[in-house]
Amino acid sequence: MSYCGIIKGYWKESVAYRSEFLMSVLIVPFRFFILIIIWSAVYSNSASDSIGGYSLSSMITYFLISSLVFTFIYDTIAEELEKEIKKGNFLVFLLKPFSYVKLGFLKKIANRSFSVIIEVIPILLLFLLFFRKYFVMGEIGFFTISVLFSFVISYFIYLLIGMIAFWLINIRSLAWLMSFGIQLSAGLYVPIDLFPPVIRSFFNFLPFQYITFVPTSIYLGKYSADLSAGFVSSVFFPLLIQIMWIFGLFVLTIIVWNRAKKRFSGVGA
Amino acid sequence: MKIIRVNKLRKEFKSYERGEGFTEAVLSLFKRNVKISKAVNDIDFAIEKGEVVGFLGPNGAGKSTTIKILSGVMHPDGGSVNIMNYTPWIDRRKYVANIGVVFGQKSQLFWDLPPIDAFYMHKSIFSIDEKSFKTELDKLTKLLSIKEIMKKPTRQLSLGERMRCEFVMAMLHKPKIVFLDEPTIGLDIFAKEIIRKFIKKINNKEKTTFIVTSHDLEDIEHLCDRIIVINEGRIVFNDKTTKLKVNNKKYVTIKFYDKVNLTKIKKMKNFKVVKKLSDYSVRLEIDTSKMSLNEIIKVFDNGQKVEDIEISNPPISEIIKKLYRA
Amino acid sequence: MTSAIKLWIKSALIHIAFRMAYRGEYFISLVSMFVLELVGPIFTYIIYYNSPGFAGWTFYQVLLLQGIFLTVKGFSFMSFMGIVWHSNITLQRGEFDLTLIKPRNPLFMFICQSFDAEDTAKFIGGLLLSLYAILHIPAVSLSGLLIGIVAMIFGVGFFFSLALFFSSFIFRFIRSMRVYDVLEAIAMVGYYPKSIYPRFAGTLFTAILPIFIVAAIPAKAIFGEVDIDILISAVSVIVLIALGLYTWFSTIKKYSSAGG
Numbered sequence: 052m053s054y055c056g057i058i059k060g061y062w063k064e065s066v067a068y069r070s071e072f073l074m075s076v077l078i079v080p081f082r083f084f085i086l087i088i089i090w091s092a093v094y095s096n097s098a099s100d101s102i103g104g105y106s107l108s109s110m111i112t113y114f115l116i117s118s119l120v121f122t123f124i125y126d127t128i129a130e131e132l133e134k135e136i137k138k139g140n141f142l143v144f145l146l147k148p149f150s151y152v153k154l155g156f157l158k159k160i161a162n163r164s165f166s167v168i169i170e171v172i173p174i175l176l177l178f179l180l181f182f183r184k185y186f187v188m189g190e191i192g193f194f195t196i197s198v199l200f201s202f203v204i205s206y207f208i209y210l211l212i213g214m215i216a217f218w219l220i221n222i223r224s225l226a227w228l229m230s231f232g233i234q235l236s237a238g239l240y241v242p243i244d245l246f247p248p249v250i251r252s253f254f255n256f257l258p259f260q261y262i263t264f265v266p267t268s269i270y271l272g273k274y275s276a277d278l279s280a281g282f283v284s285s286v287f288f289p290l291l292i293q294i295m296w297i298f299g300l301f302v303l304t305i306i307v308w309n310r311a312k313k314r315f316s317g318v319g320a
Numbered sequence: 321m322k323i324i325r326v327n328k329l330r331k332e333f334k335s336y337e338r339g340e341g342f343t344e345a346v347l348s349l350f351k352r353n354v355k356i357s358k359a360v361n362d363i364d365f366a367i368e369k370g371e372v373v374g375f376l377g378p379n380g381a382g383k384s385t386t387i388k389i390l391s392g393v394m395h396p397d398g399g400s401v402n403i404m405n406y407t408p409w410i411d412r413r414k415y416v417a418n419i420g421v422v423f424g425q426k427s428q429l430f431w432d433l434p435p436i437d438a439f440y441m442h443k444s445i446f447s448i449d450e451k452s453f454k455t456e457l458d459k460l461t462k463l464l465s466i467k468e469i470m471k472k473p474t475r476q477l478s479l480g481e482r483m484r485c486e487f488v489m490a491m492l493h494k495p496k497i498v499f500l501d502e503p504t505i506g507l508d509i510f511a512k513e514i515i516r517k518f519i520k521k522i523n524n525k526e527k528t529t530f531i532v533t534s535h536d537l538e539d540i541e542h543l544c545d546r547i548i549v550i551n552e553g554r555i556v557f558n559d560k561t562t563k564l565k566v567n568n569k570k571y572v573t574i575k576f577y578d579k580v581n582l583t584k585i586k587k588m589k590n591f592k593v594v595k596k597l598s599d600y601s602v603r604l605e606i607d608t609s610k611m612s613l614n615e616i617i618k619v620f621d622n623g624q625k626v627e628d629i630e631i632s633n634p635p636i637s638e639i640i641k642k643l644y645r646a
Numbered sequence: 647m648t649s650a651i652k653l654w655i656k657s658a659l660i661h662i663a664f665r666m667a668y669r670g671e672y673f674i675s676l677v678s679m680f681v682l683e684l685v686g687p688i689f690t691y692i693i694y695y696n697s698p699g700f701a702g703w704t705f706y707q708v709l710l711l712q713g714i715f716l717t718v719k720g721f722s723f724m725s726f727m728g729i730v731w732h733s734n735i736t737l738q739r740g741e742f743d744l745t746l747i748k749p750r751n752p753l754f755m756f757i758c759q760s761f762d763a764e765d766t767a768k769f770i771g772g773l774l775l776s777l778y779a780i781l782h783i784p785a786v787s788l789s790g791l792l793i794g795i796v797a798m799i800f801g802v803g804f805f806f807s808l809a810l811f812f813s814s815f816i817f818r819f820i821r822s823m824r825v826y827d828v829l830e831a832i833a834m835v836g837y838y839p840k841s842i843y844p845r846f847a848g849t850l851f852t853a854i855l856p857i858f859i860v861a862a863i864p865a866k867a868i869f870g871e872v873d874i875d876i877l878i879s880a881v882s883v884i885v886l887i888a889l890g891l892y893t894w895f896s897t898i899k900k901y902s903s904a905g906g
Contacts, residue, residue, distance in 0.1 A: 074824040078831045085834050092842035093693055096701040103696045221668065224675035231682050240685055241692045393746045395899075417749035426741055430660065432667040441660060444653045445748050445755075473667070 054157060061161035075170045079118060080177045086114055087182060103245040109271055111185035113242055115178055117267045119171050120198055121239055123163055124205040124262060128155045129226050132213030137220060152210065152304065159206055189270040193286045197266040200293040205262050207300035208233065214304075217311040238264030258296045265289045323404060323497065323529055324367040324390070330398035331360040331385055359385040360396065361553030367546075369496075370527035372519065374534065374544035374561070378644045382553040383533055384501070390531070391499050392416055404496065417446060420490035424502030427474070427482065428489055435470045435477075435485035439492060446493040453492065460488040463518055480511030487518065500532045504539050516542050537636050549643045556643045564639055570608055572616065575601040575628040588619070600627075605634065650754060657758035665763045676767035683719075683768055686712045686837045687775065703839055706782040707869065712837055713776030715861035718798050719833065720768030722805035728760030729809055730825055733816040742901065752898060753891075756813075786868055794864035797876055801860035803883040808832070810890030814897040836860045840875070856882040 065072070094100070094107045105113060132155075179186060212229055216222045234240065236259040243254055243264050254260055268274065274286040282288055335355045360382045367373050377383035388394040390401060392408030392415050401408055406415040429438045443453045461467050464484040469477055477485070483503065490498060500519075504512045520543065522528050534540055540547060540561070547564055549557035557564070571594065579599050586593060592605040606616055617629065665672040687709060694705040703711075736742050745755045780786060812825045836857040840848050851857045852875050859879035867876065 070821065071824055074827065078824070078827050081831050082834060085838075088843055088847070089838055092700055093697055096699065097697045221671045224671060224678040228674070228678040228681060231678070231685075235685075235688070240689055245692050245696050247695065388743065391743075391747060393743045412746070413749045413751070416747050419747070421747050423744075426744060428744055430664070432664050433660065437660065437663070441656060444649070444656055445750060447649055 057154070057157045058161040061158045062165055065162050065165035069169060072166060072169045075122070076173045076177070079122075079170075079174050080181070083111075083115065083118075083178060083182065087111055087185060103242065105242065108185045108187050110242075111182070112187040112189070113267055113271060115175075115186070116189075116270050117237075117239055117263045119175060120201065120263045120266050121234075121237075122166060122170055122174075123198060124201050125163070125166070126159055126205055126209040128159070128206070129209045129213035129222075129230075131155075132210070133216040133220075133222050133226070136216045152308070155210065156206055159202075163202070187271065190272055190276065190286075191270075193274075193276065193290065194266055194270040197269050197290060197293065200290070200297060201262050201266055203297050204258060204293060204300060207297070207304050208258065208262075210304060211300070211307060214307050214311055217314060233259045233262070236260060237262045238267070258300065261289070261293050261296055265293065321369045322366045323369040324365075324531075325402040326363065326365050326386075326390075326399070327401075328399040329360050329363045329386070329389065329396055329401065330358070331382075331389065331394070331396045333357050333359050358553045360389070362399070363550070363553070363555050365548055365555060365558055367529065367531070369529055370523065371546055372523055372530040372532065372544050374532045374540040374547045375550065376533075376535075376537075376540065376547060376640060376643075377550035381551050381644075383550045386550065387499060387501060387531065387533055391419060391421055417493065418496050420493070420495035420498040422483075422486050422490045422498070422500045422503050424483075424500075424505040427486065429474045429482065429485060431475050432473055434473055435466070435482075435489070438474075438485075439470070439489055442489055442492055448493050452494070456492050456494060457488070460491055463521065464488055464514065480507050480514075483507060483511065483515065484518075487515065491522070494526075495528070497529045497531065500530060500534075502534055502536075503532065504534065504536055512536075512539070519543055537640065541636055549640065551644055564636060569634050570606055571603055571632045571634050572606055573597070573601065573603045573630040573632070574626055577625045577627050581624065590616075653750075654754075654758055658761045658763075661761040661763045662766075672763070675764050679764050679767040680771035683716050683771065686715070700839055700842055702841060704783075706779050707865065708839070710776055710779035710783060710868065711839065711861045711865040713772055713774075713779050714794070714798060714864050715833075715836055716768055716772030717776055718772070718801040718860050719805065720765055720770070720772045722802050722809070723765035724762050724769050725802075726757045726760065726806060727765070727809050728762040729756050730812045730816065730829075732756065732760035733813045734822045737816065737820055753894060780868070783869065785870060787870055790868045790870045790872075793872055793876070794867040797859055797864040797867055797880075798861075800856075800880045800883045801864065803887055804856055804859055807883065807886035807890040810887075810894045814890075814893045817897045817901055832857060836862065838862070839865075853878050853882055856886075859883060 090107060090110050094102065094110075100106055102110065212222070212226055215225065219225065236243070236254045236257055238260060243251060243260055246254070269286055269289065274289065275284055276286055278285050278287070333356070335357065363382075363386070375383050375387065385394065389396050390403065390408060392412040395409035403415065404418060406418075408415050429435050430441075439457060442448075448456075461470065464487060466481070466484050466488060469481045470485060470488075474482060474485070487503075504515055507515070516539065519530055523530060530543070532539065532543060544561050546559065547557060547561050548555055577600075580596065580602050582593070582596060582602070585591060585602065585604070590606060590611045594603045594605050596602050665675075690699075690705065690708050690712060693699055694708075699705060700708060736745075745752055745759065748755050808829065812829070815825065816822055832855070835843075835847075835851055840852070840858050840862045843851070848858075852859075856879035858875065859882075863876050863879060866872070
């Protein structure tokens with residue numbers, strides 16, 4: 052398989068759908084505008100300058116960074132897989148099992164690279180143009196590593212959700228529900244540390260906060276860049292957990308995939 | 321009594337041409353090359369009440385455009401259409417209450433629900449009163465034998481069963497004109513016969529006018545009293561179906577004992593070689609107005625020895641093809 | 647007129663019957679439709695859990711606002727907003743002719759065909775949320791409630807005008823351009839009290855794009871605060887509906903001359 056050729060092909064596909072991407076550049080800054088209004092009102096009504104450990108600027112920056120990270124790791128593989136399974140095309144892929152997973156990953160690379168250029172960077176620039184005063188500069192190095200880990204983690208998660216379609220066929224609503232849960236516990240709508248402690252500890256068991264919350268927190272400097280404050284408070288701790296989740300989800304994917312293969316072959320072509 | 325009158329009907333479509341490549345795409349934002357195609361180019365025709373008329377024409381010839389205008393779904397750029405004293409696209413709501421439409425490829429039933437549900441919905445939409453609805457439903461159900469199948473979800477029906485239900489639905493409101501767009505597409509021979517018998521019966525009893533578009537020439541031959549052929553926006557044939565068949569041309573297929581002498585036959589007047597079927601047989605087309613069959617057989621008897629001779633009518637498809645090419 | 651109402655009810659029931667054919671999936675989609683709308687209330691809860699929230703609004707007052715929003719949005723999405731996504735599908739399959747051959751107003755037929763059985767969950771969920779919020783609000787007068795409901799009806803009218811504009815857009819430009827996301831972005835504005843917005847935004851969303859009439863104004867009316875905004879927005883909604891109808895019908899005319 053020529054990886055470059057495949058990525059080029061998927062890139063062209065993204066270019067064909069560019070008007071859909073471009074809509075984000077209009078919609079997302081508008082949402083930021085509303086968010087800034089909301090949080091400004093809340094902060095001005097509050098006696099303290101800090102809410103849940105965030106200043107107004109870091110709160111706004113939190114949303115900027117987590118939205119951009121989420122755009123970067125966004126994946127449609129769950130819907131695509133469900134479509135293939137419904138159509139029955141999937142048998143073709145099953146003859147070469149591992150290729151589908153590889154192919155999906157390459158498609159994500161191509162698709163998201165395009166998105167970075169046409170969505171992420173313009174949105175960031177627009178934000179800096181209009182809302183500069185709320186921008187907080189942060190830790191870039193470890194942040195980048197963490198985001199790359201998120202890229203892989205989210206791929207496996209959405210792939211697994213898509214694989215549910217092997218058993219349930221119609222997973223549209225279920226996928227939405229799960230997406231919502233994921234986005235919530237990833238801290239997309241609200242920083243997780245603002246949740247009541249009980250819910251917070253529940254989220255700790257799930258991999259979802261490692262998709263957007265953790266990279267964003269690394270950016271905002273919530274972890275120390277070295278081991279001076281101990282391992283757990285250092286940036287290496289969440290990075291390590293991300294790596295563990297990558298392996299864990301990878302293994303889970305292979306197990307479920309083989310089960311799915313058996314199920315399909317058993318049912319007969 | 322002429323129920324449909326079409327005069328100087330005209331319809332053009334604009335399409336925008338855009339070149340390939342990035343520069344062209346940008347340029348196309350400022351200026352576009354407009355291509356105007358005349359889909360319907362000044363046509364006139366009239367249809368009598370109770371006729372079954374077939375519309376033929378190659379794809380893109382203006383056939384479906386004309387039907388769309390007649391059914392009130394599209395409005396033309398020029399000309400007039402008078403159907404039962406309505407102008408279809410202007411009096412649309414009142415007009416369509418009197419017509420029925422069956423699309424071969426677009427279903428008006430509900431996929432997951434039984435046809436009977438769609439029939440009742442149809443009753444509400446067309447404001448059919450209870451008594452009239454029951455009568456028509458009974459009648460049509462019997463004629464098309466759908467009593468058992470109309471209570472099953474549409475997705476469980478075969479194509480033939482589904483088409484019969486589509487017909488019932490299109491006629492529940494006793495339309496005076498029925499438009500059929502490719503009604504037998506994909507159906508097996510038995511299903512086709514049921515549909516054809518049904519149309520003939522309704523046409524005889526109720527004097528309902530039928531307009532049929534089809535690529536299935538057997539349909540047209542069996543059903544239609546009259547054929548209108550449209551090609552490139554113009555009518556190239558508008559006459560009784562029988563006229564299409566009878567135009568003095570016949571096919572003569574001859575098998576000789578010896579090898580066919582093609583050059584010699586080609587030189588003969590009044591014969592046209594359609595096809596050399598093998599070394600020993602050939603198919604010719606002859607014009608019986610120029611030479612009677614007897615004379616033709618004599619000609620060959622005097623030449624090569626004839627083993628077998630077969631005389632047939634040229635298939636209607638050949639004639640249609642010629643009209644399409646004209 | 648009665649036959650039209652009967653037809654609409656019949657279409658609604660048929661759409662629900664459709665979905666019941668796959669009962670499990672329908673039930674899950676109802677739940678997920680409702681849960682997805684909880685983003686606003688959850689966000690509000692977190693804000694009030696960590697801070698005093700919005701000036702002049704208690705948690706339950708904001709919750710009522712969001713409950714009303716969900717109710718109006720749910721009712722609108724269920725009844726007619728479907729024409730937006732339906733425009734997309736219909737165009738793809740060239741099926742608008744099927745609507746035009748019925749002897750009814752094409753907009754009405756199209757609305758009947760686009761009833762969305764899923765969004766009933768949003769509507770009922772919104773009602774429950776509003777009820778829950780009202781129970782925790784001390785001073786609710788009957789007149790306030792009635793004025794609030796009238797305002798909500800205008801809110802439905804606002805969504806109706808949006809449906810007309812978006813549907814026309816799709817018919818005209820034959821692409822969907824993520825209208826759903828645009829709709830959600832506009833809706834986001836209406837989830838919060840008018841008082842938090844800067845003056846120009848407040849005026850914009852009261853007079854030109856009257857999103858506040860959906861929830862912010864009715865909520866305030868229910869606690870007994872009524873001002874001129876309700877009149878301004880009502881007039882704006884009427885203008886928008888008129889414009890929307892004109893746009894939709896002229897787009898359809900163009901469609902029927904452009905062919906499928």
